[in-house]
Amino acid sequence: xxxxxxxxxxxxxxxLLPEPHxxxxxxxxxxxxxxxxIAPPLNRDAALLESTKCLYCHDAPCMIACPTHIDVPSFIxxxxxxxxxxxxxxxxxxxxxxxxxxxxxxxxxxxxxxxVLNDRDEEPIKIALLQRYATDYAIEKSLRLFEPGAATGKKxxxxxAGPAGLSCAQDLxxxxxxVTIFDAHPVPGGLNTYGIAEYKMRPxxxxxxxxxxxxLGAEIKSGVTVGRDVAFEDLHKEYDAxxxxxxxxxxxxxxxxxxxxxGVIDALAFIEHLKTxxxxxxxxxxxxxxxxxxxxxxxxxxQAKRLGANAATIVYRRGEExxxxxxYEFQLAKKDGCAFRxxxxxxxxxxxxxxxxxECVRSQMGPPGADGKPTxxxxxxxxxxVECDMLMRATGxxxxxxxxxxxxxxxxxxxxxxxxxxxxxxxxxxxxxxxIVNAAADGKAAAAAINLALGGQPVMSxxxxxxxx
Amino acid sequence: xxxxxxxxxGIESPNPYWLASGPPTNTYVQVAKAFDLGWGGAVWKTVxxxxxxVFSRYGxxxxxxxxxxGFNNIELISDRPIEDNLREIAEVxxxxxxxxxITSLMVETNQKAWHDMVLRAQDTGTDGFELxxxxxxxxxxxxxxxxxxxxxxxxxxxxxxxxQVAKIPVxxxxxxxxxxxxxxxxxxxxxxxxxxxxxxxxxxxxGVDLDTFTPLPNVGGKSSHGGYCGPAVKPxxxxxxxETASDPEVQIPISGIGGISNWRDAAEFISLGAGSLQVxxxxxxxxFRIIDDLCDGLSNWMDEKGYKNIEEIRGRAVSKVTxxxxxxxxxxxxxxxxxxxxxxxxxxxxxxxxxxHQAIRRLPREFGGPVVEIIDEACVGCNxxxxxxxxxxxxxxQQLPVGEKPVTWKEYNAGKGTLAPRGDAVHTxxxxxxx
Numbered sequence: 067x068x069x070x071x072x073x074x075x076x077x078x079x080x081x082l083l084p085e086p087h088x089x090x091x092x093x094x095x096x097x098x099x100x101x102x103x104i105a106p107p108l109n110r111d112a113a114l115l116e117s118t119k120c121l122y123c124h125d126a127p128c129m130i131a132c133p134t135h136i137d138v139p140s141f142i143x144x145x146x147x148x149x150x151x152x153x154x155x156x157x158x159x160x161x162x163x164x165x166x167x168x169x170x171x172x173x174x175x176x177x178x179x180x181x182v183l184n185d186r187d188e189e190p191i192k193i194a195l196l197q198r199y200a201t202d203y204a205i206e207k208s209l210r211l212f213e214p215g216a217a218t219g220k221k222x223x224x225x226x227a228g229p230a231g232l233s234c235a236q237d238l239x240x241x242x243x244x245v246t247i248f249d250a251h252p253v254p255g256g257l258n259t260y261g262i263a264e265y266k267m268r269p270x271x272x273x274x275x276x277x278x279x280x281x282l283g284a285e286i287k288s289g290v291t292v293g294r295d296v297a298f299e300d301l302h303k304e305y306d307a308x309x310x311x312x313x314x315x316x317x318x319x320x321x322x323x324x325x326x327x328x329g330v331i332d333a334l335a336f337i338e339h340l341k342t343x344x345x346x347x348x349x350x351x352x353x354x355x356x357x358x359x360x361x362x363x364x365x366x367x368x369q370a371k372r373l374g375a376n377a378a379t380i381v382y383r384r385g386e387e388x389x390x391x392x393x394y395e396f397q398l399a400k401k402d403g404c405a406f407r408x409x410x411x412x413x414x415x416x417x418x419x420x421x422x423x424x425e426c427v428r429s430q431m432g433p434p435g436a437d438g439k440p441t442x443x444x445x446x447x448x449x450x451x452v453e454c455d456m457l458m459r460a461t462g463x464x465x466x467x468x469x470x471x472x473x474x475x476x477x478x479x480x481x482x483x484x485x486x487x488x489x490x491x492x493x494x495x496x497x498x499x500x501x502i503v504n505a506a507a508d509g510k511a512a513a514a515a516i517n518l519a520l521g522g523q524p525v526m527s528x529x530x531x532x533x534x535x
Numbered sequence: 536x537x538x539x540x541x542x543x544x545g546i547e548s549p550n551p552y553w554l555a556s557g558p559p560t561n562t563y564v565q566v567a568k569a570f571d572l573g574w575g576g577a578v579w580k581t582v583x584x585x586x587x588x589v590f591s592r593y594g595x596x597x598x599x600x601x602x603x604x605g606f607n608n609i610e611l612i613s614d615r616p617i618e619d620n621l622r623e624i625a626e627v628x629x630x631x632x633x634x635x636x637i638t639s640l641m642v643e644t645n646q647k648a649w650h651d652m653v654l655r656a657q658d659t660g661t662d663g664f665e666l667x668x669x670x671x672x673x674x675x676x677x678x679x680x681x682x683x684x685x686x687x688x689x690x691x692x693x694x695x696x697x698x699q700v701a702k703i704p705v706x707x708x709x710x711x712x713x714x715x716x717x718x719x720x721x722x723x724x725x726x727x728x729x730x731x732x733x734x735x736x737x738x739x740x741x742g743v744d745l746d747t748f749t750p751l752p753n754v755g756g757k758s759s760h761g762g763y764c765g766p767a768v769k770p771x772x773x774x775x776x777x778e779t780a781s782d783p784e785v786q787i788p789i790s791g792i793g794g795i796s797n798w799r800d801a802a803e804f805i806s807l808g809a810g811s812l813q814v815x816x817x818x819x820x821x822x823f824r825i826i827d828d829l830c831d832g833l834s835n836w837m838d839e840k841g842y843k844n845i846e847e848i849r850g851r852a853v854s855k856v857t858x859x860x861x862x863x864x865x866x867x868x869x870x871x872x873x874x875x876x877x878x879x880x881x882x883x884x885x886x887x888x889x890x891x892h893q894a895i896r897r898l899p900r901e902f903g904g905p906v907v908e909i910i911d912e913a914c915v916g917c918n919x920x921x922x923x924x925x926x927x928x929x930x931x932x933q934q935l936p937v938g939e940k941p942v943t944w945k946e947y948n949a950g951k952g953t954l955a956p957r958g959d960a961v962h963t964x965x966x967x968x969x970x
Contacts (some may be wrong), residue, residue, distance in 0.1 A: 111600070118599030121925050124881035130900065146599055185878035186926060 088329075088455050091346035092374040100372035101345060104265040104398075105169070105195065113199045117146035120191050123182055128193060131180035133507040134161035138177055142196055154204035155211045157197055158278070162236040163229045163506040165205060165275045166258045168198035169267040171503050172392045205274045214283045215242030220520045223248065223301040224284075225292045226311035228256020229502045230493025232279045233509030234309050234516070239282035241517050241525055246305070247284055250291040254280070256313060257494075258502060260338045263365040265372070269341055298473040302489065307516045310475060310484070311493040311509065314463035320357060324415030333358070333366035333460035340369055351456025354378045355424055357412055363460035364395040368402045370456070379405040381412060381452060383429055384442060407452065411444060416451060423451040466495045482512040490516055537837035538844040539830060541575070543811040544704040544730040544788045546662045548635035550575035551801065551845055552829050555792055555813035556639035556665060556708070559823070561613060563623035567630065569818075573826040576635025577627075578732075578813060581612035581667045582620045582656065583641040583679075594741035594751035594761060605767035606816045607741040609752060609759050611673045612641050617655070625659040635811075636660075637706065640697075641667040641679050644689060649696045663703050666693065666728075668719070669710040669735025671762050681735070684710035687722035694726025704729040706790060709775075712738050716775045720785045732790035732813060733779060734772045736762025765816040769794030773807055777856045780808025796825075798832030805845060806852035860948075863941040865955045868916025868932045870894070874905045876929035883907055883920035883930060891919045912958040 091097070108116060120142040128138040137156050144153035157164035173179070173194045181190030204211060220243045224231045227249035235245045253259060258272035280286055292298055292312075301308050317332040319325060333356060340348040350373040356366045359382035371378040380399070382389060385408045389396065400406075407426075414425040428450075432443035470477065476485040477496060484491050492508035494500065517525065539550040553576035554560045554569055561580040569577060588610055596605040613620055628636045638661040642648040653664065667674075668684030675682040683689040690707065697705050707723035709716055711734040720731050738760050742751045750758035772793025779785050791809025795801055796817040804812055817825055842848050872883070879900070884907050887895040894913035898906050909920075921930040942952030 115600040118601070121880045121882060123879075124885040125897075125900070126881075127879065127900070182878040182880045 087349045089350070089352050089374065091350075094344070094346055097345035097373070101264045101369075105198075107202060108192070108195045108199050113145055113196060116192050116196055117142045119183075120146070121182065127180035127182060128177035128191075131176045132161075133176075133501075133503045134164075134167075134510065136160040136164065136177075136197070138193055138197075141200055142191065142193070145196055145200055150200055150203040151209055151211070153200035154209065157201055158204065158211055158236075161503065161506045162233040162279055162509070163258065163275065163502050164197060165201035166229070166262070166267055166272060167501075167503045167506065168194050168201055169271070170258075170262050171501060172394060174394050175392060176503070205271070205278070210281070211278070212236065212240055212282060214239045217244070218242040218520065218522065220244065220306045220522075221246065222307045222309065222516055222520075223305040224309045224311060225249075225298075225301070226256060226309075226313060226493065226495075227251070227254035227276065227286060227288070228311060228313055228493060229258055229505035230311035230496075230509040230512070231256070231309065232276055233506040234311065234492060234513045235284045235509075236279045236282060237510055237513030237525075238516060239279075239284055241513070241522055243306075243517070243520065243522070245284040247280075247286045248290045248292050248296065248301070249286065249288050252289050254286055254288060260341055261334060261362075261365075262341075263337070263369060264341055265368075293469060293472060302486070306520055307488045307490065309490045309492060309509075309512050309516065310470070310473070310495060311491070311505075311512075312466050312469055313494045314499055315466040315468065317459045317463050318461050320412055320415075320459055320461060322412055322414055324417065324421070327415055327417045327421045328419065329417065329421035329455060330415055330457045330459070333362050333458040334463075336366055336458055337362075337369065340373070345373065348373060349456075350375050351454065352376045353454045354456045354458065355381055355452055355454040356458045356460050357381050357424075358460035358462065359384075359389040359391055359406075359408075360460060360462065361391050361395050363458075364391045364399050366458050366460050367404045368399050370458075371402045371404055375456075377405065378403075379407060379452065379454075381407045381410045381424065381426065383409070383411040385409055385431070410452070411442075413449070415457060421454060421457050423453045424457060425449060425451050463494075463499060465498050470495065482508060482515050488519060537834045537842060539575075539834060541811055541845050543635070543790065544663070544706065546576070546635050546637070546704055546811075547633070548575040548811060549633060550830055551805065551810070551812045552576070552826060553578055553635060553637070553790070553811055553813045554818060554823075555815035556580055556637075556667065557815040557819070558610065559815060559818045561615070563626055565823075566623075566627050566636075569823045569826070570627075570631045570634050572823045573830060574634075574823065576637065576662075576811070578637040578639050578665050579620065579624055579661075581639040581641045581670070582617055583612050583652070584643075585614050585616055586611040586673075588614055589754045591752045591754045595765070596741055596767070603765060603816070603820050605739075605741065605763060606765035606819070607736070607739045607752075607761035607763045609672050609754075609761040612639075612667070612670070617652075621656060621659050624656070624661055628660040628662070635662050637663045637665050639665040639667050639708070641670070641674060644678055644683060644693065646696045649693060650700050653697050653700045657700075657702060661703065663706060663729075664697065664701060665706040665708050665732060666697060667708050667735075668693075668723075669708045671710060671712050671736060671738045672760060681710040681712055684708075684719055684735070685713050687718050690719050691722040691726040694723050694728050698727035706730040706732050708735055708792075709733040709779075710735045711771060711775055711793075715778075717778055717782045717785065720779045720782065724785055724787055728787065730788040730790060730810075731779065731785070732792055734768070734775050734793045736764045737768055737771065739763030764794065765820075766794045766796050769796075769800060769803075773803065776804060776807045776809060777853065780850060780853045781856065798829050798836065801829060801833055802836060802848065803852075805848050806850070807856075808850045808853050810845075810849060860945040861943050863943060864947060865937050865939050865941050867935040867937050867955065867957075868918075869911050869914045869935050870909045870916065870918075870920050871931050871933050872905070872907060872909060872920075873929050873931070876926050877905065877907070878926055878929075879906045880925060881906060882923045882925065886919050886923045891915075891917055895920065 122139045141153040141156040177193045178190040224247045254276040255272040354370040354375045367378045409429045410426045416423040428445040428448035431440040435441040490512045492512040493505040541551045556578040560577045566577045592610040594607045595603040598604045670680035674680035707728045788810040790811045791804035792813040884895045894910045924930040937955035939955040946952045
């Protein structure tokens with residue numbers, strides 16, 4: 067069995083991208099600049115000014131909007147009084163992934179979108195940057211903010227060291243349950259480590275956040291794939307409870323001819339490679355096309371551009387209004403000089419020994435279908451070729467059905483409780499793919515459910531106690 | 536355009552704004568620059584036997600990121616030789632004959648010392664004297680400043696000595712570190728003072744460094760109480776101004792001092808009876824350039840209201856301050872929330888529920904409508920909700936018709952008048968301790 071390896075960061079093994087470089091990489095200094103922090107941290111004066119502006123709302127809409135219900139006014143007030151330790155504790159108590167959320171949350175549709183200052187026609191409080199300010203302090207000072215609970219003698223296996231698994235682990239340790247986390251990757255963090263756009267968060271930060279959880283006494287077995295290196299049934303027997311937080315499976319295929327040609331890759335594999343190698347080792351085409359218009363597609367197209375692609379284009383079968391990516395991400399990609407081809411349906415990958423283009427037809431909205439939503443109709447005689455020398459799939463991922471099926475788990479929609487006794491589910495494999503903050507909320511809900519199933523006392527959060535008062 | 540000129544106890548000034556005696560008025564260069572920028576007058580930093588200052592001498596308090604809402608100092612009077620100060624005062628007066636140049640004085644408590652100083656200073660051509668009976672720190676330990684300002688007898692005697700030789704107006708600067716400021720104001724008048732100025736700074740310790748437990752300002756590990764001023768002291772100054780202006784035994788011009796930072800503060804001081812205004816902390820914070828809006832804002836407001844000169848405003852609020860027993864018990868108010876303006880912060884609810892009379896009801900946010908509403912029958916009209924509300928004009932206090940004539944406590948207690956019906960005390964608090 068591999069040893070605990072919570073901190074040291076090493077690149078994953080294996081040929082993730084068996085791709086030759088089609089162009090010379092940009093100089094490293096340029097690449098460093100291109101991948102610099104997109105939202106630089108607040109300095110002390112800026113944090114003081116911003117925290118002074120917070121109204122300290124009662125029953126605050128920002129807190130309600132957050133899936134983990136971080137007591138935002140409370141942590142901001144503590145920044146304002148110079149109590150950074152207390153501030154970080156409020157954040158990480160409600161959301162063990164509070165640091166990565168500060169960097170990667172779509173705040174304009176969550177806390178900052180709910181800020182009452184929007185109704186006063188002002189900019190909302192910069193909640194994400196303040197949250198980062200407080201949690202940066204906790205990470206820089208390696209603060210020990212929580213203590214493990216008195217041992218209950220119960221032990222829980224967590225499959226997956228991503229945001230859901232880690233959040234669950236923190237709460238279970240605080241309740242006193244023994245926790246062992248199994249993770250297929252060499253280092254923990256899941257998509258926080260391997261999948262966040264590099265200009266938002268770098269792997270060492272995700273690992274530092276994971277370390278805070280693991281330091282509560284969780285055992286981590288990295289590089290272990292449940293179902294291959296260890297049987298799920300064995301875990302189910304050996305542990306009092308099991309949390310399945312395995313995330314999603316691989317990207318869906320496009321299902322069109324020519325997809326197997328060299329130069330056609332998964333966007334997630336591209337991002338993972340970029341995040342685990344020096345920037346100049348990740349190959350990028352001169353002319354990159356990304357199929358799909360979700361947030362992963364945006365991460366892929368912007369990072370391709372930042373790696374030096376001359377052109378980076380999103381191809382999406384539907385229109386701008388139906389694009390799943392957040393407005394913020396869309397604007398970011400446009401600012402990076404990425405192009406968008408809406409109402410464009412891929413039909414065939416073109417190339418002989420390598421991709422040279424994507425044959426598409428144009429589409430348009432047709433009459434409403436059975437579900438009431440307009441159907442998509444292809445425009446006759448609109449076949450055309452979008453040239454490219456690198457094609458990425460970002461068309462969504464499956465729910466890891468194979469794993470769940472082989473383990474005999476049926477998901478009950480929206481519930482962390484599965485159909486299998488003492489087996490719980492959290493994160494993307496439950497939601498079908500959501501934000502870090504949703505995974506963290508799931509993980510905490512799972513911890514509460516597991517604790518009750520193991521006969522533990524309900525644990526009230528600080529916020530719950532406040533509301534009761 | 537409104538006329539901002541004032542004649543304060545015979546001292547002419549192009550506008551009511553004088554730099555108060557302090558660090559901004561220590562040299563010719565400073566005062567000349569201030570006059571060039573538009574200040575109407577300056578009270579020279581107190582002249583006396585030169586002292587030695589400690590290096591670290593100011594402390595302040597911040598409110599969030601707003602710096603220096605309160606300020607204190609342990610600086611003493613001028614550390615420059617008397618002859619240097621007097622020479623520069625003469626030069627300033629010569630160059631700026633239309634501006635008010637007042638010389639602040641402080642010497643030891645004997646008649647000869649005061650006579651000598653007044654005669655020397657008078658030769659500069661200065662427009663008036665301000666006797667510093669106010670500084671609460673340092674000099675008071677040596678029997679000067681607040682030490683004489685806290686003793687009506689001394690104060691009266693010293694003013695008398697000064698008046699024996701002074702040919703120009705004498706202003707007495709009063710300390711607020713006293714139970715009733717009117718006693719010393721009366722003593723000053725009895726001694727012959729032409730005017731008083733108030734307030735000097737307030738005894739204070741501005742803070743403690745929690746790493747070293749040294750109060751601030753830190754002078755090599757120790758501190759000393761200092762004089763407190765700045766925006767935070769304005770309400771204290773306004774009250775003392777009101778008491779002095781309304782005292783029938785005083786009735787001499789008053790120069791208002793204490794936290795004046797903008798033209799609104801200035802107008803308030805004038806309305807409570809100030810005939811000139813003195814500013815120090817705001818100039819120390821932002822520089823002499825603040826004089827632009829001090830004058831411009833006051834002038835525009837006066838034009839808008841139709842006031843032609845300062846005298847038309849002066850003292851208008853004095854008679855509106857009365858004893859509590861003369862207030863109308865039948866003046867009923869109720870809060871009103873403009874739901875279109877409400878941004879749903881619920882600060883009013885938190886304040887009323889915990890800090891006042893539990894007169895606001897919360898409605899679930901999920902309903903999508905208003906989240907707070909006033910319980911009229913429980914509202915006592917205290918103003919708190921309207922004060923915590925972060926949206927201008929969202930919560931207003933509205934007068935309720937009560938159908939009875941006004942009645943004061945004094946009248947009611949004497950069996951006169953009728954108290955309008957009041958709602959029974961309604962308690963709507965919902966909190967219950969959980970087990």
